[in-house]
Amino acid sequence: MTTITAINTERPTQAPAPKKLPITTLAIGFVVLVCISLILIQVWVTWKAREVQLAETERATYNLARSIGQHAYDTIKGADTVLVGLVERLEVEGFSESHLQRFHALVVKRVEELPQLHGIFVYDQAGNWVVNSQPELKKGANNSDREYFIYHRDHTDRGVHIGPPIKSKSTGEWIITVSRRFNKSDGSFGGVVLATVKMSYFKKFYEQFEIGNSGAIFVALNQGIILLRRPFEEKTLGKDISQFPLFREYLPQARAATKTFTSAQDGVVRINSYRQLDEYPLVVSAALSRDEVLADWKSNTIIHAIGVGCLVIVLAFIGSRLIRQIALRVQAEAELVRARNSLEQLNQTLEKLAMQDGLTGLANRRQFDIALKDEFSRAMRNASSLALIMIDVDCFKQYNDIYGHAAGDECLRAISKVVAAGKHRPGDLSARYGGEEMVVLLPGTDVAGAMKVAESIRQAIYQLELKHSGNATGVVTISAGIDAFVPVRENNQPLELIQAADKALYYAKSQGRNCIRVSNGHPT
Template sequence: MARSRSLPPRLLGAGFRGFSLLPLAISFVVLVCLSLLAIQFWMTLRAREVQLSEAARESANLAQSVAQHAYDTIKEADTVLVGLVERVETDGVSDSELARVHKLLVARVAELRQLHGIFIYARDGSWLVNSQKTLLSNLNNSDRDYFNYHRTHEDRGPYVGPPVRSKSTGQWIVTVSRRINMPDGSFGGVALATIDMNYFRLFYERFSIGEKGAIFIANGKGILLLRRPFDESLLGRDISQFPVFHDYLPKSPVGTAVIKSGVDGVTRINSYRRVEEYPLVVSAALSQDEVLASWRLDTILQNAVGGVLVLLIAFIGYRVVRQIDLRVKSEAGLLEARNELELINETLARLANQDGLTGLANRRHFDQSLLAEFSRAQREDGSLALVLIDVDFFKQYNDIYGHVAGDECLRKIGKVVGYSMRRPGDLAARYGGEEMVFLLPGTDLPGALAVAEGVRQAAQSLGVEHRGNPLGVVTVSVGVAAFMPTHLENQAVELVELADTALYKAKASGRNQVCYASPCEPAEQDATAFAFR
C-alpha cells in the first residue's frame, strides 16, 4: 500500500521544539576549560621562549666579554713582540744588545701580569735571551709547534699555538709568537710571549654560568687552549669537528645556537665568536637545563593553580550540566511517551485498515475509500474505475495443495496487485476470500483495462503451479468498470456491481480473461462480446 504520510511526531522532536540546551551547556563548559588550558599552555611556552631568549642574550654578552678579554690579552703580548722583532732585526743579537733586551723583557713582564715570559730563540731553537732574571742557555725549543710553524711559513703575523708546559717553570702556558727574519729574508728565529693559563682561568671563574655552564677559547685550527670547567686532559684537544667549528663558524663568525656538547654531553645555549685580527675562537655557553630550572618551577606552580581553577570550573559546570540533563531527560521522557503513544495509535490505525495476509488494504478501508472517491468524482465530474480480480479455480487449489499453500498463493498475487499501483491515489485492497480489487480515481475505461491486463499477465507470469487449472499455473480473471458518476443519480455500489458483472463475464468466457461492463450495456448481451484479450 503506497500512500503519502506525514512525519511522525518523534521526528518533529528533532526540530526547534526538541532543541536542548544540554549540548550547548556541555560545549560551553568544555570550551571554557580548554580555553583556560590553552591560555596556560601558551603562557608557559611564551615564558620558556622569553627565558631562552634572555639566556641567549646573556651568553652572547658573555662571549663578547670573553672575546674582548682574549683580544686585549693577546694584543698586549703581541704589541711587545712586534717591537721586539723590529729591534732584533734592526740592531742584531750582539752580546751588548742582548743584555739591553734582557733588561727590557724583565721590565715588560713585570708590567704585564698576564705574561708568563718573553723569549727570543735563534734559528736553531737555542735560547738567545728571555725575561727570566737568570738566563738559561742550555735549552732548545726547536721541537715546539710554534717554532716549526714559523720556520716553515714566511707569514709575519702572530701565531697562537696550542697550550704547552713551560720548560723553564713547568706551568701550562698559551704561546703567542712572531717570526724573526735575517737581512736576506730567511728564517732567523722566533720571538715568543707566553701567557700564564691561570690568568685566563681566574678571569673565567668570575662569571656566574652555573654548575654546567662552559667557557672555552681555541685557536683558529680548533685546538682547545682553555676551558671552564678546567680539565688538564682537554688542553690541546682538537675540537675542529665539533658543531661550533664544523657547522656554525663556516656560516657566520658570530652566532648563538643550542648545541649538545661533544665533551660532556650537556645541551647548552652556546654563543660563539671569532676574534678579529687574531686566530682565536671563544665560546660562552649556559646549560639549557639550568636556564629552564626556574621556568620549570614556575610552570609547575602555574599549572597547579590553573589545574585547580579548571577543575573547579569543571565541577561547577558538571553540576549545572547535570541539572540541565535531568530536566532534559524528564522532558524527553514525556516527549518519548507521547511519541510512542502516537506511534502506537498510528500503527493500530494502519493495522485496522490493512489485510493481515496480503498486506493490502482490507475491506473496511476499501469501503471507506470507495465512498470518498465516489463523492469526489461526483463533485469534480471525474471518472472513477474499479478493477475486481479473482483467482481462478482457487477452491481446487486449496483442495490439492492445502490451505497453507493457498495462503501463500494469495500473498504472491497480493504482491503482484500491490506492485501494479502506479499512482499515490490508487488503492489496492483484498475484497474478500480470493478476490482483490483496484480503486482507480480519475481513470477512464481504457486506462483501467490497461491496468487490469497488466495484473492478469503478471499473475500468470509468476508460474505458480496449479494442477487444477487447465493452463497448469495460477491465473486470475478480472472485471473492470468505469464511469463518471452523476450526483443524485448514481451510487457507489453500482460501480462494484458493474465490476462484479464484468468478472462474471470473464469467468464465463473461460477464465484468465479481462472483461468490462458499463451502465449502458443491456443485461442480456452475450458475455463473449466483452472479452478483452
C-alpha cells in the same frame, strides 16, 4: 545517469527536545568552556614565559661571548704588538752583544707592563735561547722541539701563530704561546720570537661570570684545539673537539650565532653562543645549561598549574551541582517526551505502511503520485530528464484463471522483487500502480538509460522461468512502456509522462508482449 537524492516522506523520528533540555547542555558546555579556557590560557602564558626566558638567555650568552671574544682579542693583541716590534728590531739590528743586552731590558719591561704575559723569548734558527724576559738567561737551553718553533721553521709566512696550551719549561705553568718568525738579511729562517700568555690570566677573568653549575666557557683554535675551558680541567687542555657539532655543523654555516644542542663532552644541553675572531684564529664560546636556565620557570609553572587545577576543580564542582539541579527538573519532562516519541513513532510506522503496498512490498499508488509530483517539479527546476517505466504482467488474468489467485499473488511478489532490484540509486522509486501493473520512476535519466533498466528487469523476470501455460512463451513475461523528457514549466504536467508511458505499454502489448517500447513506438 545523474544521481538524484531520494524523496524522504517520513517525519523526524523524535519530537523536538523540551525547552529545558538545551539549558542543561548549555550549562555543561559553559562549565567545560570556562575550565578549558583557564587551562589553555595558563598553558599559553606558561609557554610564552618559557620563550621569554630562553630569549633573554640567548641575549645574555651572546653578550657574554662578545665579552669573552673581546678579552681574548685584547690579550693576544697586546702580546702580538710586542712581538711585531721585536721582529723588526732583530731583522734590522741582529744579535750583537750590545743589542742583546738592550733587548733583554726591553722584554723585561714589556712583561712588567702587560699582566697577561708569562714571558717573552727569542730563539735562533737552531732553537737556542738568545734572549728572554727572565732575570738570567739559561745557557744551553733549546726549544727546537716545540710545536711553535717547528711551525715557523717549516712555514715562510710572517703572520702570528697561536699554538696549543703547553707547560712552560722554565716555570712548569700552563701557558698559551703566541709567536712570530723573523728572517735573516738573505730571507732565510732566522729564528722565532715568542710571547707566552698565562693561563691563569684567562681563568681569573672567566671566574668573574655567573654561569651556573653546568655552564661552560672556552677558547679554542680554529682547527678545534681547546686552549682553555671553564670549568678548568687539565685533561681538556689541548683536546681536539673539531668533530663536535660546534665545529662540524654550526661554524661552517655562520661565524657567530646562538644554538641549543647537547654537549659532546658531558651530555649537558646548553644554549651556546659562539664567535670566530676575525683577526686571530680563535673561536670563543659561552654556554648556559638549559635546565638551569629553566629551573625557576619550572618551579613557577608547577605552582601556577596547582593553582589553576584547584580553580578548575572548584568550578567543575559548582557546575556539576548546577547541572544536577537542572537535570532533576527536566527528568519528569523527559519521561513525557519519551512517551510522546513512542506514540509518534507508532504513527510514523502506520504512515509508512499506508505508503506501502501490502502485497508486493513496493511503494503504493499514493506514494508514487507524491514522488512523481515532487520529481517532476525538481526536473523542471534543474532542467533534467525524468523517465518512467510502466510494466504490465503478460496474460495475468489467464494466470489467475489457470493457477488461482493465491498463485497469482505469489507471482506478483516474485516479480516485484525483481522490479525493486532494478532501481540502483536512492532517488529511484519502484511502485505498484494497480493490479498487475508496476512502475519505476527514474529521476535524472533519459530514454536510453530507462531502456537499459527496463530491459534488465524484463530479462530477469524471464529468467525466473515461472510456469505460465496461458502465455505464448510458456513462462511468465512482462511488457513495458517507457517515456522520458525534460519538463517545461506551464507546458507539461506529470500526467503527460504517465499517459505517454502507458501508450508505449499498450503498443508493446499489441506487438506480441514480452518486449519494451518507447512512447514513439520504436522498438528497443
